[in-house]
Amino acid sequence: MYADSYFMIGHAHLQGGKPCQDYATAAALSESAAYAIVADGCSTGGKTDVGSRALALTTSQAIVKHWNTVGNALERTAPARINLEQQVNLAPVRQSFGCATRDMLSTCVYACYSPEGGFIHIQGDGVVAWEESGHTVMGCFEWDNNTPFYPAYSADNYAEFIKAHGGDVNEDKLTYTSWERTPDGSLSQLDTTRYTLGRGIQGITLPLSGGLEKVAVFTDGVTQVEGMKWQDVVSQLLAFKTTAGDFAKRRMIRAVKDAQREGKGPMDDISYAVILSDM
Numbered sequence: 001m002y003a004d005s006y007f008m009i010g011h012a013h014l015q016g017g018k019p020c021q022d023y024a025t026a027a028a029l030s031e032s033a034a035y036a037i038v039a040d041g042c043s044t045g046g047k048t049d050v051g052s053r054a055l056a057l058t059t060s061q062a063i064v065k066h067w068n069t070v071g072n073a074l075e076r077t078a079p080a081r082i083n084l085e086q087q088v089n090l091a092p093v094r095q096s097f098g099c100a101t102r103d104m105l106s107t108c109v110y111a112c113y114s115p116e117g118g119f120i121h122i123q124g125d126g127v128v129a130w131e132e133s134g135h136t137v138m139g140c141f142e143w144d145n146n147t148p149f150y151p152a153y154s155a156d157n158y159a160e161f162i163k164a165h166g167g168d169v170n171e172d173k174l175t176y177t178s179w180e181r182t183p184d185g186s187l188s189q190l191d192t193t194r195y196t197l198g199r200g201i202q203g204i205t206l207p208l209s210g211g212l213e214k215v216a217v218f219t220d221g222v223t224q225v226e227g228m229k230w231q232d233v234v235s236q237l238l239a240f241k242t243t244a245g246d247f248a249k250r251r252m253i254r255a256v257k258d259a260q261r262e263g264k265g266p267m268d269d270i271s272y273a274v275i276l277s278d279m
Helices: 012-015 048-070 080-098 151-156 157-166 198-200 230-237 246-259
Strands: 002-008 022-032 033-041 107-116 117-125 126-132 136-141 172-181 187-196 204-207 214-216 272-277
Touching: 002 033, 002 172, 002 246, 012 080, 022 107, 022 272, 033 048, 033 272, 048 080, 048 107, 048 151, 080 107, 080 117, 080 151, 080 157, 107 126, 107 151, 107 157, 107 214, 107 272, 117 126, 126 230, 136 230, 157 198, 172 198, 172 230, 187 198, 198 204, 214 230, 230 246, 246 272
Parallel strands: none
Antiparallel strands: 002 022, 002 272, 022 033, 033 107, 107 117, 117 204, 126 136, 126 214, 136 172, 172 187, 214 272
16 A cells, blocks of 8 residues: 655635645555545634644544554544544544634545545535546545535534534435546546435545545645636546655646646645555
8 A cells, every 4th residue: 555645725825825725635544554544724713734634633643543543444433433543533633722712714525545445524614536447436525615614613512513514414415426437538427326415414424445546635725726627636646647745746736737828727736645555
Protein backbone atom coordinates (compact mmCIF):
# COMPACT_ATOMS: atom_id res chain seq x y z
CA MET A 1 0.00 0.00 0.00
CA TYR A 2 1.09 3.55 -0.77
CA ALA A 3 -0.47 6.70 0.72
CA ASP A 4 0.11 10.35 -0.05
CA SER A 5 -1.69 13.71 0.13
CA TYR A 6 -1.35 17.31 -0.91
CA PHE A 7 -3.20 20.61 -0.52
CA MET A 8 -2.93 23.96 -2.26
CA ILE A 9 -4.38 27.45 -1.85
CA GLY A 10 -7.02 28.53 -4.36
CA HIS A 11 -6.97 31.61 -6.57
CA ALA A 12 -9.74 33.42 -4.64
CA HIS A 13 -7.99 33.01 -1.28
CA LEU A 14 -4.60 33.90 -2.73
CA GLN A 15 -5.94 37.11 -4.30
CA GLY A 16 -7.93 37.96 -1.17
CA GLY A 17 -4.98 37.55 1.20
CA LYS A 18 -6.56 34.63 3.05
CA PRO A 19 -4.69 31.55 4.24
CA CYS A 20 -5.24 28.11 2.77
CA GLN A 21 -8.11 26.59 4.74
CA ASP A 22 -7.71 23.05 3.38
CA TYR A 23 -5.53 20.33 4.84
CA ALA A 24 -4.76 16.73 3.90
CA THR A 25 -2.80 13.85 5.37
CA ALA A 26 -2.32 10.17 4.57
CA ALA A 27 -0.18 7.37 5.95
CA ALA A 28 0.25 3.63 6.16
CA LEU A 29 -1.23 1.73 9.10
CA SER A 30 0.75 -1.37 8.17
CA GLU A 31 2.31 -2.88 5.06
CA SER A 32 -1.18 -3.72 3.80
CA ALA A 33 -3.42 -0.91 5.10
CA ALA A 34 -3.52 2.88 5.01
CA TYR A 35 -5.69 5.91 5.68
CA ALA A 36 -6.34 9.17 3.83
CA ILE A 37 -7.93 12.35 5.25
CA VAL A 38 -8.95 15.75 3.90
CA ALA A 39 -10.41 18.69 5.82
CA ASP A 40 -11.92 21.90 4.47
CA GLY A 41 -12.28 24.96 6.70
CA CYS A 42 -15.31 27.19 6.32
CA SER A 43 -14.46 30.37 4.38
CA THR A 44 -16.82 32.47 6.51
CA GLY A 45 -15.73 30.96 9.82
CA GLY A 46 -12.89 32.10 12.05
CA LYS A 47 -9.34 30.76 11.99
CA THR A 48 -10.45 27.68 10.13
CA ASP A 49 -7.01 27.13 8.62
CA VAL A 50 -6.14 26.08 12.18
CA GLY A 51 -9.42 24.21 12.60
CA SER A 52 -8.99 22.11 9.46
CA ARG A 53 -5.52 21.03 10.48
CA ALA A 54 -6.59 20.24 14.00
CA LEU A 55 -9.55 18.20 12.77
CA ALA A 56 -7.50 16.21 10.24
CA LEU A 57 -4.68 15.46 12.64
CA THR A 58 -6.94 14.44 15.54
CA THR A 59 -8.85 12.21 13.13
CA SER A 60 -5.53 10.65 12.16
CA GLN A 61 -4.83 9.95 15.83
CA ALA A 62 -8.28 8.41 16.22
CA ILE A 63 -7.80 6.12 13.22
CA VAL A 64 -4.39 4.93 14.42
CA LYS A 65 -5.75 4.23 17.91
CA HIS A 66 -8.67 2.29 16.46
CA TRP A 67 -6.32 0.25 14.26
CA ASN A 68 -3.99 -0.52 17.15
CA THR A 69 -6.96 -1.61 19.26
CA VAL A 70 -8.91 -3.63 16.72
CA GLY A 71 -6.13 -4.81 14.39
CA ASN A 72 -6.70 -5.30 10.69
CA ALA A 73 -10.50 -5.52 10.94
CA LEU A 74 -11.80 -2.34 9.28
CA GLU A 75 -15.31 -3.22 10.35
CA ARG A 76 -18.43 -1.22 9.50
CA THR A 77 -18.75 0.13 13.05
CA ALA A 78 -15.30 1.74 12.82
CA PRO A 79 -16.47 5.27 11.81
CA ALA A 80 -18.69 5.66 14.88
CA ARG A 81 -15.79 4.74 17.16
CA ILE A 82 -13.33 6.88 15.23
CA ASN A 83 -15.68 9.89 15.32
CA LEU A 84 -16.09 9.58 19.08
CA GLU A 85 -12.33 9.44 19.59
CA GLN A 86 -11.97 12.34 17.13
CA GLN A 87 -14.10 14.53 19.39
CA VAL A 88 -12.22 13.38 22.49
CA ASN A 89 -8.92 14.30 20.84
CA LEU A 90 -10.18 17.61 19.48
CA ALA A 91 -11.45 19.10 22.76
CA PRO A 92 -8.04 19.63 24.48
CA VAL A 93 -6.47 20.86 21.23
CA ARG A 94 -9.18 23.46 20.89
CA GLN A 95 -8.73 24.55 24.50
CA SER A 96 -4.93 24.75 24.29
CA PHE A 97 -5.14 26.86 21.13
CA GLY A 98 -7.84 29.08 22.62
CA CYS A 99 -10.10 28.46 19.63
CA ALA A 100 -13.80 29.33 19.47
CA THR A 101 -16.36 27.13 17.75
CA ARG A 102 -16.21 29.27 14.60
CA ASP A 103 -12.46 28.58 14.34
CA MET A 104 -13.11 24.84 14.22
CA LEU A 105 -15.70 24.85 11.43
CA SER A 106 -14.30 22.32 9.01
CA THR A 107 -15.58 19.35 7.07
CA CYS A 108 -13.72 16.05 7.19
CA VAL A 109 -13.64 13.12 4.75
CA TYR A 110 -11.52 10.08 5.48
CA ALA A 111 -10.85 6.64 4.06
CA CYS A 112 -9.37 3.48 5.56
CA TYR A 113 -8.45 0.65 3.25
CA SER A 114 -6.73 -2.74 3.07
CA PRO A 115 -6.79 -5.53 0.43
CA GLU A 116 -9.81 -7.00 2.24
CA GLY A 117 -11.78 -3.77 1.89
CA GLY A 118 -12.54 -0.69 3.93
CA PHE A 119 -14.69 2.43 3.89
CA ILE A 120 -14.95 6.15 3.20
CA HIS A 121 -16.65 8.35 5.78
CA ILE A 122 -18.02 11.82 5.03
CA GLN A 123 -18.50 14.48 7.72
CA GLY A 124 -19.87 17.39 5.71
CA ASP A 125 -19.24 17.54 1.97
CA GLY A 126 -16.56 16.61 -0.52
CA VAL A 127 -15.71 14.25 -3.35
CA VAL A 128 -14.74 10.58 -3.26
CA ALA A 129 -13.36 8.14 -5.82
CA TRP A 130 -12.12 4.59 -6.20
CA GLU A 131 -10.74 2.64 -9.14
CA GLU A 132 -10.54 -0.97 -10.25
CA SER A 133 -9.29 -2.28 -13.62
CA GLY A 134 -9.46 1.18 -15.16
CA HIS A 135 -13.05 1.80 -14.07
CA THR A 136 -13.31 4.84 -11.79
CA VAL A 137 -16.36 5.46 -9.62
CA MET A 138 -16.53 9.02 -8.32
CA GLY A 139 -19.12 10.86 -6.31
CA CYS A 140 -19.89 14.32 -4.94
CA PHE A 141 -21.63 15.12 -1.64
CA GLU A 142 -23.46 18.47 -1.55
CA TRP A 143 -25.67 20.02 1.14
CA ASP A 144 -28.74 22.06 0.33
CA ASN A 145 -28.23 25.84 0.31
CA ASN A 146 -24.45 25.31 0.41
CA THR A 147 -24.72 24.86 4.19
CA PRO A 148 -22.58 21.83 5.04
CA PHE A 149 -22.29 19.98 8.30
CA TYR A 150 -19.20 20.52 10.47
CA PRO A 151 -18.24 18.18 13.35
CA ALA A 152 -17.63 21.28 15.52
CA TYR A 153 -21.42 21.79 15.60
CA SER A 154 -21.47 19.16 18.34
CA ALA A 155 -20.63 22.02 20.76
CA ASP A 156 -24.37 22.86 21.03
CA ASN A 157 -25.59 19.36 20.18
CA TYR A 158 -26.17 20.52 16.57
CA ALA A 159 -29.08 22.78 17.59
CA GLU A 160 -28.15 25.81 15.46
CA PHE A 161 -27.27 23.66 12.46
CA ILE A 162 -30.58 21.82 12.63
CA LYS A 163 -32.38 25.14 12.94
CA ALA A 164 -30.51 26.53 9.90
CA HIS A 165 -31.84 23.60 7.85
CA GLY A 166 -35.44 24.09 8.92
CA GLY A 167 -35.56 22.06 12.12
CA ASP A 168 -36.71 18.70 10.75
CA VAL A 169 -33.98 16.05 11.06
CA ASN A 170 -36.03 13.68 8.88
CA GLU A 171 -36.04 16.00 5.88
CA ASP A 172 -33.67 15.26 3.00
CA LYS A 173 -30.84 17.81 2.94
CA LEU A 174 -27.74 16.04 1.57
CA THR A 175 -27.27 14.81 -2.01
CA TYR A 176 -24.77 12.23 -3.24
CA THR A 177 -24.34 11.94 -7.00
CA SER A 178 -22.11 9.19 -8.38
CA TRP A 179 -20.52 8.72 -11.80
CA GLU A 180 -18.40 6.12 -13.56
CA ARG A 181 -15.54 6.64 -15.98
CA THR A 182 -14.65 3.62 -18.11
CA PRO A 183 -11.18 2.78 -19.51
CA ASP A 184 -12.10 4.37 -22.86
CA GLY A 185 -12.72 7.70 -21.09
CA SER A 186 -16.51 7.77 -21.36
CA LEU A 187 -18.44 9.12 -18.40
CA SER A 188 -21.94 8.20 -17.23
CA GLN A 189 -24.02 9.04 -14.19
CA LEU A 190 -24.73 6.08 -11.92
CA ASP A 191 -27.12 7.27 -9.22
CA THR A 192 -28.37 10.09 -7.02
CA THR A 193 -29.08 9.50 -3.34
CA ARG A 194 -30.68 11.89 -0.89
CA TYR A 195 -29.93 11.69 2.84
CA THR A 196 -31.84 13.17 5.74
CA LEU A 197 -30.47 15.90 7.94
CA GLY A 198 -30.13 13.39 10.76
CA ARG A 199 -28.12 10.96 8.63
CA GLY A 200 -25.87 13.75 7.44
CA ILE A 201 -25.11 14.75 11.02
CA GLN A 202 -24.15 11.17 11.85
CA GLY A 203 -21.88 11.08 8.81
CA ILE A 204 -22.23 8.94 5.70
CA THR A 205 -20.19 5.76 5.38
CA LEU A 206 -19.53 4.17 1.99
CA PRO A 207 -18.26 0.56 2.27
CA LEU A 208 -15.49 -0.43 -0.11
CA SER A 209 -14.90 -3.92 -1.46
CA GLY A 210 -11.48 -5.54 -1.59
CA GLY A 211 -9.27 -5.49 -4.66
CA LEU A 212 -9.44 -1.77 -5.45
CA GLU A 213 -6.36 -0.17 -6.94
CA LYS A 214 -7.02 3.43 -5.86
CA VAL A 215 -9.09 5.06 -3.12
CA ALA A 216 -9.15 8.85 -2.88
CA VAL A 217 -10.88 11.63 -0.97
CA PHE A 218 -11.06 15.29 -2.02
CA THR A 219 -12.33 18.58 -0.67
CA ASP A 220 -14.93 20.35 -2.79
CA GLY A 221 -12.22 22.52 -4.32
CA VAL A 222 -12.03 19.93 -7.10
CA THR A 223 -15.50 21.08 -8.19
CA GLN A 224 -14.29 24.68 -8.58
CA VAL A 225 -11.47 24.52 -11.11
CA GLU A 226 -12.16 27.18 -13.74
CA GLY A 227 -13.27 25.78 -17.07
CA MET A 228 -13.18 22.12 -16.03
CA LYS A 229 -15.77 19.54 -15.01
CA TRP A 230 -15.06 18.16 -11.58
CA GLN A 231 -15.07 14.60 -12.94
CA ASP A 232 -12.21 15.54 -15.29
CA VAL A 233 -10.29 17.11 -12.41
CA VAL A 234 -10.64 13.90 -10.39
CA SER A 235 -9.47 11.79 -13.33
CA GLN A 236 -6.42 13.99 -13.83
CA LEU A 237 -5.51 13.88 -10.14
CA LEU A 238 -5.62 10.08 -10.21
CA ALA A 239 -3.49 9.68 -13.35
CA PHE A 240 -0.30 8.63 -11.56
CA LYS A 241 2.73 7.51 -13.55
CA THR A 242 4.69 6.30 -10.53
CA THR A 243 4.27 5.78 -6.78
CA ALA A 244 7.78 6.95 -5.96
CA GLY A 245 8.12 9.74 -3.40
CA ASP A 246 5.45 12.44 -3.20
CA PHE A 247 3.31 11.11 -6.03
CA ALA A 248 0.13 13.02 -5.06
CA LYS A 249 2.06 16.27 -4.72
CA ARG A 250 3.64 15.89 -8.16
CA ARG A 251 0.32 15.00 -9.78
CA MET A 252 -1.54 17.97 -8.29
CA ILE A 253 1.16 20.48 -9.15
CA ARG A 254 1.20 19.27 -12.75
CA ALA A 255 -2.60 19.17 -13.03
CA VAL A 256 -2.93 22.70 -11.62
CA LYS A 257 -0.28 24.06 -13.99
CA ASP A 258 -2.13 22.51 -16.91
CA ALA A 259 -5.44 24.02 -15.72
CA GLN A 260 -3.88 27.46 -15.30
CA ARG A 261 -2.96 27.54 -18.98
CA GLU A 262 -6.69 27.69 -19.74
CA GLY A 263 -7.78 29.91 -16.85
CA LYS A 264 -7.17 30.66 -13.21
CA GLY A 265 -7.01 27.05 -12.08
CA PRO A 266 -8.56 26.13 -8.72
CA MET A 267 -10.71 29.00 -7.49
CA ASP A 268 -11.13 27.49 -4.03
CA ASP A 269 -8.48 25.75 -1.94
CA ILE A 270 -8.04 22.19 -3.13
CA SER A 271 -6.75 19.07 -1.39
CA TYR A 272 -6.78 15.34 -1.78
CA ALA A 273 -5.42 12.20 -0.14
CA VAL A 274 -4.90 8.87 -1.87
CA ILE A 275 -4.38 5.22 -1.02
CA LEU A 276 -2.87 3.02 -3.74
CA SER A 277 -2.44 -0.70 -3.92
CA ASP A 278 0.82 -1.93 -5.45
CA MET A 279 0.93 -0.69 -9.04
